Amino acid sequence: MSLPAEFALIARHFRPLAGEGALGLADDAAVLDIPAGRRLVIAADAMVEGVHYLPGDPPATVGRKLLRVNLSDLAAMGAAPLGYLMTTSFARGIAEDWIAGFVQGLAEDQRAFGIAALGGDTTATPGPTCLSLTILGTAAPGAVLMRAGARADDEVWVSGTIGDGALGLRVLRGEVPGDAEGHLVRRYRLPEPRLALGQAIAGLAHAGLDVSDGLVQDLGHLCRAAGCGAEIEAGAVPLSAAARAALDADPALLPVLLAGGDDYELLFAAAAADRAAVEARAAAAGVAVTRIGRFVAGAAEVAVRGADGRPLALPRGGWSHF
Amino acid sequence: MSLPAEFALIARHFRPLAGEGALGLADDAAVLDIPAGRRLVIAADAMVEGVHYLPGDPPATVGRKLLRVNLSDLAAMGAAPLGYLMTTSFARGIAEDWIAGFVQGLAEDQRAFGIAALGGDTTATPGPTCLSLTILGTAAPGAVLMRAGARADDEVWVSGTIGDGALGLRVLRGEVPGDAEGHLVRRYRLPEPRLALGQAIAGLAHAGLDVSDGLVQDLGHLCRAAGCGAEIEAGAVPLSAAARAALDADPALLPVLLAGGDDYELLFAAAAADRAAVEARAAAAGVAVTRIGRFVAGAAEVAVRGADGRPLALPRGGWSHF
Numbered sequence: 001m002s003l004p005a006e007f008a009l010i011a012r013h014f015r016p017l018a019g020e021g022a023l024g025l026a027d028d029a030a031v032l033d034i035p036a037g038r039r040l041v042i043a044a045d046a047m048v049e050g051v052h053y054l055p056g057d058p059p060a061t062v063g064r065k066l067l068r069v070n071l072s073d074l075a076a077m078g079a080a081p082l083g084y085l086m087t088t089s090f091a092r093g094i095a096e097d098w099i100a101g102f103v104q105g106l107a108e109d110q111r112a113f114g115i116a117a118l119g120g121d122t123t124a125t126p127g128p129t130c131l132s133l134t135i136l137g138t139a140a141p142g143a144v145l146m147r148a149g150a151r152a153d154d155e156v157w158v159s160g161t162i163g164d165g166a167l168g169l170r171v172l173r174g175e176v177p178g179d180a181e182g183h184l185v186r187r188y189r190l191p192e193p194r195l196a197l198g199q200a201i202a203g204l205a206h207a208g209l210d211v212s213d214g215l216v217q218d219l220g221h222l223c224r225a226a227g228c229g230a231e232i233e234a235g236a237v238p239l240s241a242a243a244r245a246a247l248d249a250d251p252a253l254l255p256v257l258l259a260g261g262d263d264y265e266l267l268f269a270a271a272a273a274d275r276a277a278v279e280a281r282a283a284a285a286g287v288a289v290t291r292i293g294r295f296v297a298g299a300a301e302v303a304v305r306g307a308d309g310r311p312l313a314l315p316r317g318g319w320s321h322f
Numbered sequence: 323m324s325l326p327a328e329f330a331l332i333a334r335h336f337r338p339l340a341g342e343g344a345l346g347l348a349d350d351a352a353v354l355d356i357p358a359g360r361r362l363v364i365a366a367d368a369m370v371e372g373v374h375y376l377p378g379d380p381p382a383t384v385g386r387k388l389l390r391v392n393l394s395d396l397a398a399m400g401a402a403p404l405g406y407l408m409t410t411s412f413a414r415g416i417a418e419d420w421i422a423g424f425v426q427g428l429a430e431d432q433r434a435f436g437i438a439a440l441g442g443d444t445t446a447t448p449g450p451t452c453l454s455l456t457i458l459g460t461a462a463p464g465a466v467l468m469r470a471g472a473r474a475d476d477e478v479w480v481s482g483t484i485g486d487g488a489l490g491l492r493v494l495r496g497e498v499p500g501d502a503e504g505h506l507v508r509r510y511r512l513p514e515p516r517l518a519l520g521q522a523i524a525g526l527a528h529a530g531l532d533v534s535d536g537l538v539q540d541l542g543h544l545c546r547a548a549g550c551g552a553e554i555e556a557g558a559v560p561l562s563a564a565a566r567a568a569l570d571a572d573p574a575l576l577p578v579l580l581a582g583g584d585d586y587e588l589l590f591a592a593a594a595a596d597r598a599a600v601e602a603r604a605a606a607a608g609v610a611v612t613r614i615g616r617f618v619a620g621a622a623e624v625a626v627r628g629a630d631g632r633p634l635a636l637p638r639g640g641w642s643h644f
Contacts, residue, residue: 026547027469028398028531029365031461034356042440043351044456046409048447076350087368087454118364125370127449132409134366134456139353147349209350225348 009096010122013103019083019116030085030118038138041079045070045135049091049128053189054172059098060105061189062131067109069212070135071193072264076210078145078202079137081113081195086120089130113195145198148225149207150269152297156232157205157278159194159266159287161240162215166260167253176246176253183242191264196285198266204277208268214259216302216314218267223300226269231303232293234258234312255314258304269295331418332444335425341405341438352407352440360460363401367392367457371413371450375511376494381420382427383511384453389431391534392457393515394586398532400467400524401459403435403517408442411452435517467520470547471529472591474619478554479527479600481516481587481611483562484537488582489575498568498575505564513586518607520588526599530590536581538624538636540589545622548591553625554615556580556634577636580626591617 010025018025021032034040047053047069053062067084074081086106090099110116118136168188170176179185194210201208207226211218215237223230234254239247247253270278275291282289303311332347340347343354356362369375369391375384389406396403408428412421432438440458490510492498501507516532523530529548533540537559545552556576561569569575592600597613604611625633 023468026543028395029363029401029457029459031399031466032362032364034362036358040354040356040362041351042354042407042456042458044407044409044441044454045443046411046445046452046454048411048445048449048452050448051445073350077353079351085364085366085456087366089368089370089373089452089454119366121367121454123368123370123373125449125452126372127370127447127452130368130370130411130447130449130452130454132366132368132411132443132452132454134364134407135351136364137351144353146345221348 006122013099014117014122017103017106017110017117019118022116022118025117025119032118034138039141039144041074041077041137041139043070043073043135044132045073046130046132048130057189059101063102063105064109064190066131066133067106068191068193069264070133071113071195072191072210074135074137075193075195075198076145076208076266077139078143078198079139080199081115082136082138083115083118084136085118085134087132089123089125091129092124092126094129139202143202145202145205145208147207147209147221150222150226150228150295151206152228152295153272154206154269154295155272155275155291156219156230156293156295157268157270157289158238158292159197159289160192161238161243162263162265163243163257163260164240165191165262166256167243167246169262170256178246178249179242181242183240188262193264194266194287197282197287200281200285201268201278204274204281205268205270208266211263211265211267212261214261215263215267216259216304219302220300222267222269223302226295227300229296229298229301230293231296231305233305235307236290236292238290259314328444335421336439336444339425339428339432339439341440344438344440347439347441354440356460361463361466363396363399363459363461365392365395365457366454367395368452368454370452379511381423385424385427386431386512388453388455389428390513390515391586392455393435393517394513394532396457396459397515397517397520398467398530398588399461400465400520401461402521403437404458404460405437405440406458407440407456409454411445411447413451414446414448416451461524465524467524467527467530469529469531469543472544472548472550472617473528474550474617475594476528476591476617477594477597477613478541478552478615478617479592479611480560480589480614481519481609482514483560483565484585484587485565485579485582486562487513487584488578489565489568491584492578500568500571501564503564505562510584515586516588516609519604519609522603522607523590523600526596526603527590527592530588533585533587533589534583536583537585537589538581538626541624542622544589544591545624548617549622551618551620551623552615553618553627555627557629558612558614560612581636
């Protein structure tokens with residue numbers, strides 16, 4: 001009996017991604033064992049063509065970004081990655097080359113992050129391509145990083161640099177000039193999940209998440225979960241040289257940097273007394289971290305102070321699909 | 323800080339679905355413990371508006387079907403359900419009533435199957451709605467039902483009745499008349515995951531899966547995994563009264579019944595010596611099972627014999643999206 005096109009597509013492209021437990025992607029489900037003494041940590045994120053990535057983005061970076069935004073959720077929990085399931089609803093008539101490039105990107109990052117595919121589903125849609133990925137990881141009991149737990153007087157920390165992804169998207173749209181070296185576009189297409197940092201600070205940081213909706217909005221999530229407010233200094237927010245150059249050229253880009261999203265950096269709360277410990281653990285994880293403000297008693301509001309110490313008026317922050 | 327519409331939507335509709343471990347759907351990931359001595363079984367299936375369900379289908383049954391086709395994958399592995407993650411890419415401008423109905427259907431079946439939501443992602447698409455669900459379950463080591471393992475001379479068993487879903491779809495499309503009592507349409511919209519049966523026969527059956535692509539094609543999957551063939555008798559395939567009436571009215575519907583898909587019944591292989599044990603376990607699980615043929619040495623081909631004992635010529639079977 002010959003196999004229809006769907007099965008041939010899975011066999012040709014997706015089966016090589018399969019890891020132990022995936023049963024060759026040929027069974028109804030994957031079967032695996034969670035190591036004794038570890039908790040299962042699991043998250044799912046979707047990406048839609050034209051919404052979360054641009055039709056012109058290279059398919060390999062679309063695959064890698066799909067994996068990385070999910071890995072970033074594990075990083076935000078202090079978890080180590082285990083594997084993933086993926087459902088792909090490809091636009092009808094999509095070029096097989098696109099699928100091959102997408103899978104090649106997944107394969108590259110599977111190797112980089114030491115994980116493999118466990119299962120999923122491949123189908124078609126008359127609309128734009130919809131991709132959904134469920135990531136599995138594990139964490140030690142007592143070392144899971146949650147959103148709730150920040151306390152007044154805790155310090156606000158962030159990893160890496162903020163605003164690159166939001167600027168990169170605008171460079172691709174022709175709204176922001178520059179980026180001759182492609183740093184901003186690369187950061188938009190290939191976020192860096194801070195897995196080592198997340199595991200290093202779990203158990204030390206009081207609360208944390210990954211910045212996907214925008215720094216100010218995501219800090220608001222930590223505030224609401226904690227029942228307190230936060231103040232940050234705009235001038236303390238770490239920027240890449242490329243973002244700094246864009247901001248110098250157009251100071252009106254500041255809200256894009258602070259509220260644009262697509263950063264996938266870790267934003268977390270730690271006691272001031274633990275400042276040196278945070279720095280030591282981040283250094284051991286090989287990730288730069290920066291103190292940008294502190295949590296304060298009061299309503300769950302985020303104040304961003306400018307160079308003059310006065311609050312900046314930012315447009316309503318963050319990214320919503322509705 | 324006010325929350326944008328996406329978060330309000332999640333809080334209003336999806337948060338009530340959250341179970342233990344889901345952290346109120348407010349964290350970056352769910353955290354849960356797999357009971358000691360159990361293996362994790364996990365699968366993901368997607369449904370696209372206009373492809374896997376009809377735009378006119380009631381939203382509650384769309385939610386229930388999304389859950390049930392995934393639960394059917396657990397049933398096919400002999401696993402017990404634990405919970406699920408879901409990503410929803412809703413068509414822009416979808417009525418909130420539709421979302422409310424969809425969630426109400428999920429809530430109803432969560433109660434029926436004793437599971438809860440663990441996490442996910444809600445976004446929008448300019449195309450038709452794309453839904454993706456990842457189901458988690460557990461199984462005892464040594465009692466997982468796989469596709470591989472059928473042996474020549476094993477008997478071919480199937481649960482429930484075959485062809486109802488494929489006929490129900492055609493009734494909704496106006497291609498098949500009748501179904502005055504709505505049995506076929508109900509079976510198309512609300513498949514019955516055979517969870518109790520799957521767990522009952524795991525460890526006894528040699529191989530099994532759930533029939534989603536069509537009886538003949540899925541039997542072909544068991545044959546390829548086993549490296550043998552199979553022969554079934556068309557007249558032995560169990561039909562509902564409604565399907566029997568449709569077939570009597572139009573005998574040309576036989577290929578639709580045997581290869582149409584959307585059955586979500588269990589198809590499995592068991593030794594002839596275990597016939598009584600299979601029947602006893604199925605009776606204890608409250609599910610009718612029927613012997614429809616046997617596996618045979620030779621190439622991985624499926625022969626369907628008619629009343630005269632001669633092979634029927636069926637069109638190439640099964641459902642492919644490409």
